[in-house]
Amino acid sequence: MSGDMPAAAPREKGANALDGDAKPWTKIHGRIVDISRFQHTHPGGNIIQMFKGIDSTTAFEQFHGHHPGAVKMLNALPTKEVAAAEVLPQVGAGHSLLHSRLLQQIKL
Numbered sequence: 069m070s071g072d073m074p075a076a077a078p079r080e081k082g083a084n085a086l087d088g089d090a091k092p093w094t095k096i097h098g099r100i101v102d103i104s105r106f107q108h109t110h111p112g113g114n115i116i117q118m119f120k121g122i123d124s125t126t127a128f129e130q131f132h133g134h135h136p137g138a139v140k141m142l143n144a145l146p147t148k149e150v151a152a153a154e155v156l157p158q159v160g161a162g163h164s165l166l167h168s169r170l171l172q173q174i175k176l
């Protein structure tokens with residue numbers, strides 16, 4: 069029933085719990101990409117914030133692997149230095165965190 073569906077998550081800065089995350093970066097193809105600014109302008113919206121602190125290579129490839137514009141945009145984003153132990157992998161802990169963030173967003 070559409071009447072019971074939660075309203076779309078607001079995009080404004082500060083209005084989304086994921087904006088407050090202390091890890092404004094993601095890892096793609098072995099590079100830590102600084103998305104502290106890009107997370108608010110990503111053309112696909114705030115789904116990118118789900119992947120903060122997590123390796124998002126697979127998600128990036130799934131949605132953008134064959135999109136030259138997205139790859140070009142990715143390459144233009146700044147790199148960040150982060151200790152390897154801080155980066156959560158796509159599976160295991162990273163997957164669990166992603167899962168809990170998704171549940172939080174859709175408010176089951």
Ligand code: HEM
Pocket residue numbers: 094096101103110111112113115116119124127128131132135137138139141142
């Ligand atoms: C940090 C690197 C990323 C860059 C440079 C990037 C870039 C883009 C661009 C250019 C678009 C618009 C595509 C179009 O108009 O056809 C887009 C859309 C989108 N992005 Fe990203 N993106 C990134 C990461 C991610 C991640 C990690 C996800 C996770 C799932 C994601 C999910 C999406 C979705 C769902 C859309 C809308 C649907 C689509 O166009 O395929 N993006 N992104």
